[in-house]
Amino acid sequence: MDIKRIDEIIEKHDSEESSLIQILLDIQSEHHWLPKEALNRVAEKLQVPLSRIQHIATFYKAFSLVPKGRHEVHVCMGTACHVRGAQRVLDAVQDATGIKPGETDADLKFSLETVNCLGCCALGPVMEVDGKHHGNIAPSQIASVLNNCD
Amino acid sequence: MSEIHLQIDGKDVVASEGMTLVDAAKSVGITIPTLCHHEKLEPYGGCRICTVEVEVRGWPKLVAGCIYPVEKDLVVRTRSEKVDKVRKVLVEEMLAHAPDSEQLKVLAEEYGADKDRFDKHPSFCIHCGLCVRYCAEIKKKHAVGFVDRGSNREISFFPEIAGKECWDCKECFPLCPTSALQAAYVLAESLMSPPEEAGGCGCSCSGHKK
Amino acid sequence: MTRLSSPEKLECARKEIVAKIDPSKPCISVCAGAGCLASGAAEVIAAFKTELEFHGLTTEVNTRGTGCPGFCERGPIVMIYPGEICYLQVKPADVPEIVSHTIKEKKVVERLLYVNPATGEKVTRESEIPFYKNQQRNILSENIRLDSKSIDDYLAIGGYSALSKVLFQMKPEDVMGEIKKSNLRGRGGGGFPAWRKWEESRNAPDPIKYVIVNADEGDPGAFMDRALIEGNPHSILEGLIIGAYAVGAHEGFIYVRQEYPLAVVNINLAIRQAAERGLVGKDILGSGFDFTVKVHMGAGAFVCGESSALMTALEGRAGEPRPKYIHTAVKGVWDHPSVLNNVETWANVPQIINKGADWFTQYGTEGSKGTKIFSLVGKISNTGLVEVPMGVTLREIIEKIGGGIPGGKKFKAVQTGGPSGGCIPEAQLDLVVDFDQLTKAGSMMGSGGMIVMDEDTCMVDIARYFIDFLKDESCGKCTPCREGIRQMLRVLTNITTGKGKEGDIELLEELAESMGAALCALGKSAPNPVLSTIRYFRDEYEAHIRQQRCPALACKEMIAFHIDPAKCKACGTCFKQCPAEAIEGGKKRIHVIDQEKCTKCGTCFDVCPKQFGAVGKISGEPVPPPVPEEKRAL
Ligand SMILES: Cc1cc2nc3c(=O)[nH]c(=O)nc-3n(C[C@H](O)[C@H](O)[C@H](O)COP(=O)(O)O)c2cc1C
Ligand code: SF4
Ligand code: FES
Numbered sequence: 001m002d003i004k005r006i007d008e009i010i011e012k013h014d015s016e017e018s019s020l021i022q023i024l025l026d027i028q029s030e031h032h033w034l035p036k037e038a039l040n041r042v043a044e045k046l047q048v049p050l051s052r053i054q055h056i057a058t059f060y061k062a063f064s065l066v067p068k069g070r071h072e073v074h075v076c077m078g079t080a081c082h083v084r085g086a087q088r089v090l091d092a093v094q095d096a097t098g099i100k101p102g103e104t105d106a107d108l109k110f111s112l113e114t115v116n117c118l119g120c121c122a123l124g125p126v127m128e129v130d131g132k133h134h135g136n137i138a139p140s141q142i143a144s145v146l147n148n149c150d
Numbered sequence: 151m152s153e154i155h156l157q158i159d160g161k162d163v164v165a166s167e168g169m170t171l172v173d174a175a176k177s178v179g180i181t182i183p184t185l186c187h188h189e190k191l192e193p194y195g196g197c198r199i200c201t202v203e204v205e206v207r208g209w210p211k212l213v214a215g216c217i218y219p220v221e222k223d224l225v226v227r228t229r230s231e232k233v234d235k236v237r238k239v240l241v242e243e244m245l246a247h248a249p250d251s252e253q254l255k256v257l258a259e260e261y262g263a264d265k266d267r268f269d270k271h272p273s274f275c276i277h278c279g280l281c282v283r284y285c286a287e288i289k290k291k292h293a294v295g296f297v298d299r300g301s302n303r304e305i306s307f308f309p310e311i312a313g314k315e316c317w318d319c320k321e322c323f324p325l326c327p328t329s330a331l332q333a334a335y336v337l338a339e340s341l342m343s344p345p346e347e348a349g350g351c352g353c354s355c356s357g358h359k360k
Numbered sequence: 361m362t363r364l365s366s367p368e369k370l371e372c373a374r375k376e377i378v379a380k381i382d383p384s385k386p387c388i389s390v391c392a393g394a395g396c397l398a399s400g401a402a403e404v405i406a407a408f409k410t411e412l413e414f415h416g417l418t419t420e421v422n423t424r425g426t427g428c429p430g431f432c433e434r435g436p437i438v439m440i441y442p443g444e445i446c447y448l449q450v451k452p453a454d455v456p457e458i459v460s461h462t463i464k465e466k467k468v469v470e471r472l473l474y475v476n477p478a479t480g481e482k483v484t485r486e487s488e489i490p491f492y493k494n495q496q497r498n499i500l501s502e503n504i505r506l507d508s509k510s511i512d513d514y515l516a517i518g519g520y521s522a523l524s525k526v527l528f529q530m531k532p533e534d535v536m537g538e539i540k541k542s543n544l545r546g547r548g549g550g551g552f553p554a555w556r557k558w559e560e561s562r563n564a565p566d567p568i569k570y571v572i573v574n575a576d577e578g579d580p581g582a583f584m585d586r587a588l589i590e591g592n593p594h595s596i597l598e599g600l601i602i603g604a605y606a607v608g609a610h611e612g613f614i615y616v617r618q619e620y621p622l623a624v625v626n627i628n629l630a631i632r633q634a635a636e637r638g639l640v641g642k643d644i645l646g647s648g649f650d651f652t653v654k655v656h657m658g659a660g661a662f663v664c665g666e667s668s669a670l671m672t673a674l675e676g677r678a679g680e681p682r683p684k685y686i687h688t689a690v691k692g693v694w695d696h697p698s699v700l701n702n703v704e705t706w707a708n709v710p711q712i713i714n715k716g717a718d719w720f721t722q723y724g725t726e727g728s729k730g731t732k733i734f735s736l737v738g739k740i741s742n743t744g745l746v747e748v749p750m751g752v753t754l755r756e757i758i759e760k761i762g763g764g765i766p767g768g769k770k771f772k773a774v775q776t777g778g779p780s781g782g783c784i785p786e787a788q789l790d791l792v793v794d795f796d797q798l799t800k801a802g803s804m805m806g807s808g809g810m811i812v813m814d815e816d817t818c819m820v821d822i823a824r825y826f827i828d829f830l831k832d833e834s835c836g837k838c839t840p841c842r843e844g845i846r847q848m849l850r851v852l853t854n855i856t857t858g859k860g861k862e863g864d865i866e867l868l869e870e871l872a873e874s875m876g877a878a879l880c881a882l883g884k885s886a887p888n889p890v891l892s893t894i895r896y897f898r899d900e901y902e903a904h905i906r907q908q909r910c911p912a913l914a915c916k917e918m919i920a921f922h923i924d925p926a927k928c929k930a931c932g933t934c935f936k937q938c939p940a941e942a943i944e945g946g947k948k949r950i951h952v953i954d955q956e957k958c959t960k961c962g963t964c965f966d967v968c969p970k971q972f973g974a975v976g977k978i979s980g981e982p983v984p985p986p987v988p989e990e991k992r993a994l
Pocket of ligand 2: 663680681833834835836837838839841842878879880881882883884
């Protein structure tokens, strides 16, 4: 955990209390999670109570308080994907990885999240693995896509 | 302060600007039930048990009496059929969390709420937020706060702060309408280090002890 | 980059840019919107660059990534100018042919054109494709005319001329008057008249005021705002500055969800470019008017689209709504007057100023003026963004523009308004699209999501879907919303898993009534998807409850998969693909599903060759006993 880097992020946002969410987003995007030390540092530097930071870190979906797996799997559960069978895609991903949405597997290989609309409804149902979209995916194709991840 | 005339349950009421409907009703002896409302704390409007019906330009509307400000010529009904039905469901929903709460039992009696209407839920908290707000607004300690959102929302003590502050205070305990607060505190206590041993960063993490 | 310090300098700069454009010079525009990028647009753009370089044409031909033209179904979309030739579903492998044929020899690559399914005719020009022809693309049409990352492109099509007009030829009251006359209503949800909010804020005595763009677009299945802010960010910015001038604000915020990274990049770039040109910042165009703007990223919370929650989030807190008995236009961010409008609302502003309120009001109905963009998705042939004048019927949108339901299926309902809206059945398809009409039908306009459902969609499941969505998205502060949603979800889950009881529908209605006491519109409107499906599809609820039958054959717990022994040809496809190994097969033997092992993933149903169609779904009746072993030989 590089505290100097955290300080830089805080300074980039002029140490402003109102930028708290933006600061946490930056930390999240660098570390893929919010380590406790980072939160303590932010609380100290911005002079905001830790309770407020905890509330924010658990309120918004973008934040994670635990480390993420090497591969981030997102299954779109937007309405358009839902009516085109997203639930079956999700079931297949759960079967293949053994984890539920919001979880990371024990060897930190996969993290699974559901998302609400990736904005490419024409391709639904959609699964996104490490930022790459897999459109019109059938449950039977899931295992082979995930097996290609090392 | 200017005077505002309005009507509550058919009575003409004179209130002053800035008063809420709960205050105005009280001044003429009408009680609107409240749970999350506390005079010393900022307006909150979370539990909605104080829901009343008002008529705005002829349209009936449900509003929270503990925060809705008095308005000229407003017509307020604190006990309409609709209001009673809403309060009954709200009490039943809260009883699913806290069946033993004395305050809820009294309300259940009044509105004919069935405490077994909904399946029991293992969390006792009804999310009135009195503890959280009291600790933040009056004591300025922030030892207890909300975490998560939606149906996963909970109160939680932060051991690193609670370990230092709560021992001698506990002023929030009597505010809680249920037994949730004490349960949460007991849980947090197990994570706290006794005050004399705390040091370094003051938190319970193992790495930073002196 | 020179600062433009007067309206004359802006016009000079514009002339210079336009003069440099050679209309006969070929230009290849590739949609670089999210949908096309997901289907490989970036690779197509790269292939064009390499190919043009190979032919030594880099300086003779322009390439650009544009905003989304809306026909996402057929992405990646490539447009070639002059000629407006439109190629669909272009792959990198098609690029060499396009360059050698179309660019060099000016010939059309027939196989990449749109084919009219009704007539079999090929269509070359974009504007003649029925999907586009039946729209009125006042706002969306700009998307493909410019490179979303270029302020020069925006200036070339007349960008910032409305701002200049406002600052030098109109008083704030005049702007207010024009917006009032246009009767522009908010495109983000409730359809509240924009001028009312603006006026309330303007009249508030507090000298510090804010204007805000709501680009949170949380409605699942909607992406109009994304297309606008990604594709034409300057138009949003221009609208916002005009609004700021009208209400007397000098600071603004653009609240964009972090799930839209490209939108964040493009709007930030647009602000930087505008600042360099003196179109944002101090003394804009030498008018003496100052305005700065900050982009704030959302962190993933649907409720933050609600105005008071959004403002709480802007202050750096958990986005919980606040009671709005005093309007946010008077007491908003840090208690200062704050005008919040949706992306599309702001995008309309420069056009109204430039073309006049009378131009704007020629489109639409009595109470709803102008056009509206919808994202038409779900079980529809032409998925995409459509912009239509208010007042067209749902049927026109779904059938004429959307091309109807694919696969010969029957239309069942269309859902509008997202989690706050409702489902509209076939019988109401001639309803016109208008804020008030949709509300009367028990749905709402909402931000513009339009999800089409066919006979395979279970309406109870759709109600359950939205309530399940809201269970995690409610902020959890007030009892009626948090607990009401929790209990509704229990009831709906029971019904869709075959555990429904008599009285459940009434219980849902009672819970819905109590949710009217919720603090914000999320909770108050949460019952709409439930109430509207009960209103129009009560029989589906009753079939689930009374007969344990899902009429749409969609609810997993209430259906079984079954192979019709009379139709099975023992091809073995399902046997090989069943992930649960639940199918007993064998060469020339009728296949049988072991109901105990079946996980109901539906793979067999999907893979059974169309000409056999041997796998079926059964609900509400027992599965026929398996064919005895000895009778399975074909
Ligand atoms: C739960 C909830 C979510 C909302 N989400 C959005 C949203 O994503 N985008 C939006 O523009 N408006 C959203 N709204 C509507 C806003 O509260 C607000 O009315 C709107 O942004 C005002 O702009 P307009 O008048 O231009 O429509 C939402 C409202 C609610 C209650
Ligand atoms: S209605 Fe729902 S989202 Fe709105 S304040 Fe209440 S709990 Fe929060
Ligand atoms: S007492 Fe008014 S909302 Fe709780």
